[in-house]
Amino acid sequence: MFELIDVNAMYCSCEEAFRPDLNGRPVVVLSNNDSSLVAVNRAAKALGFRRGVPYFRCRSQLEYHGVAVFSSNYTLYSFFSARFAAVVESLAPRTFTYSIDELFVDASHIERTMSLEAFGHQLRAQVQQHTTLTCGIGLTETKTLAKLCNYAAKKWSSTGGVVALTDKNRLQKLMNLAPVREVWGVDSRTEKTLATLGISTALELSRMDTRLARRMFGVTLERTIRELRGETCFALEDGTPAKQQIMVSRSFGERITALSDMQQAVTGYATRAAEKARQEKRWAKAVSVFIRSSPLDTQGASYNGQATEILPVPSQDSRDIIEAARRALLRSWREGIRYAKAGIMLADLQGKETQFDLFNEQMARAGSEKLMQTLDRINQTGHSHRLCSLIFGLAYYAVNFSVLC
């Protein structure tokens, strides 16, 4: 049993949290350098504004409709993201932070104590009370189906923001209504190819031959189809990675209390996150770190710390990411806490074309791309984990060295 909980129009909702005058008004958030719209709230969507549209193209329209326009503020968003995750975790022990505004929850044993629907409503009410954010919740057998239920919870307001479906017939009804692009892991290219096969709804996809799917699209789509049929293929921490941010987070096997241990863990996550950024050919500008104690711990104080560093130039260089992550960690670190979980998030991701800013004096590191390519190549062929971590460690000392010079 899985649950997907996500915040409606996260960036806009964060901007509205301390602004009662924005209640019910259209709000949009611009990307880095104010180039395009990255977030649009419900009222703005109703006026026809969409994500991804360049700002200059809709500027006069935004002014005409009196839309509140904000530049993106990733410090604020990760502040709320950490609180959102902490509230969910206090009610559900096993969670996986999927992106800045989405969490998967393992809801396996919920039904022993309460109905899934009641659990969803409780979670939603608590998040709203603590953080002012409104969320949508989907609960069902598999993660892919949970994503679809979540889509339904957002699309039809009569659901009250919570859709819990375990009944096969009702699930089929939902799949029949959901276009195939709403299925988790189906991108626009896959959608087009599927259309040529006459597959346009989730239900049709679920009836596709799995061997054919595997041959045409690979094993991930085959798993997606199995998941739509109610067969669990993705565990809590698996599945297609999120697009808008890069997240790496883990719960610790044993509680961490020493800063040096935490630095090691966070350096590891930062390295992994930078690798992911290079794989996806993305450059990050905001690096956030969060650390927290377990809500289930009875001994010791509870703590939920987070900090965000904004890089002067977008980067995918492990050294930049590690350095920023360590600075953020030091800012959020508090002594005497038994830490149960930590994570790093790269946000404000952009493509290569925006990497260089004419007016920014600090240019990206020279030779960074080559060094990172070499690093990735060694890691791919690396025989042992120790070799990898040695290289990560060296990368970190290189950072220190360049700071000292």
Added chain:
Amino acid sequence: MLLHPLKPRGSQPGVSEPYFAEMISAGFPSPAAGYESSELNLHEYCVRHPSATYFLKVSGNSMQDARIHDGDILVVDRAATPRHGSIVVASIDNEFTVKQLQLRPVPCLMPLNPAYPPILCDPDALQIWGVVTYTVMSHGACLS
């Protein structure tokens, strides 16, 4: 009375100060100083629900009798239940305001300053944003 949210940032590492358990009488300090019973961490002392607590800065003087002054910082807990007599942050006419909540005889928001009139409000339209649990006030101004 206007309120400004304090720019959220990663909570600074908490500093624990020696905590003297005896009450300090306002006046001449007792020569028999209090004993250290534990370490006081101010953040832990003021924040009961970490995920639901926000810090807001006050401007205006409509709550001076509740010892809330211009420039003070309010600790606001969204998870606490507002009751009759609670100091609350509410939104009226699209603006945050801090007032005392009174439920009897009729629901109203009461400024604690005789110069301001009480605000009668429609209980359905009244939106309580959070309950003020502590006020952080600097006495630095008294010295100058």
